[in-house]
Amino acid sequence: MQIGRKNVHGKGGVRFKTPYTSSKHKGQVRNLVTELVLFEKVTVTRGMVKDVVKEFDHLVTLAKRGDLHARRQAAAILRKYHVEDKADALTKLFDDLAKRFASRNGGYLRIYKLENRKGDNAPIRLLTLAD
Numbered sequence: 589m590q591i592g593r594k595n596v597h598g599k600g601g602v603r604f605k606t607p608y609t610s611s612k613h614k615g616q617v618r619n620l621v622t623e624l625v626l627f628e629k630v631t632v633t634r635g636m637v638k639d640v641v642k643e644f645d646h647l648v649t650l651a652k653r654g655d656l657h658a659r660r661q662a663a664a665i666l667r668k669y670h671v672e673d674k675a676d677a678l679t680k681l682f683d684d685l686a687k688r689f690a691s692r693n694g695g696y697l698r699i700y701k702l703e704n705r706k707g708d709n710a711p712i713r714l715l716t717l718a719d
Contacts, residue, residue: 617643622667624697624715625677625685631702634711641697641715648696651686685717692718 617639624630624644632640647665650658659682666677675683689696700714 613639618665618667621647621665622669622677624717625666625681626669626671626674629714629716631712631714633705634713637699637713637715641699645694645696647681648685648689651681652690654682654686688717 617636620630620632620636620640621643624640625647630640643665647662650662659678662681663678666681668676668678670676674680696718698716698718700716702712702714704710705712
């Protein structure tokens with residue numbers, strides 16, 4: 589999935605390379621999903637909401653399955669952050685969130701509109717876990 593153009597051509601050939609690639613986009617989604625698992629809320633721009641919700645729903649489905657293969661698939665997505673005296677994202681996902689969402693078939697997140705960001709007027713959304 590290519591976001592934007594690879595090399596921007598001008599009159600004299602390739603002028604510059606666009607800095608935002610699909611690998612950076614995937615990395616940003618992984619970071620946001622990991623923070624969402626750890627802190628249970630995250631603020632994102634409107635363009636990132638769809639990708640973060642899709643990835644988080646997939647991770648919760650894996651956690652509800654709970655076998656070793658599902659744990660390894662989730663470990664390939666989640667980052668290994670260490671927050672002061674707390675469990676990492678993978679253990680929190682499989683131990684805490686899987687039990688919390690065991691009886692729910694989707695709709696794991698709530699999306700709230702916030703005011704636009706001050707610097708560039710980007711639309712901001714708050715993603716929180718549903719109770």
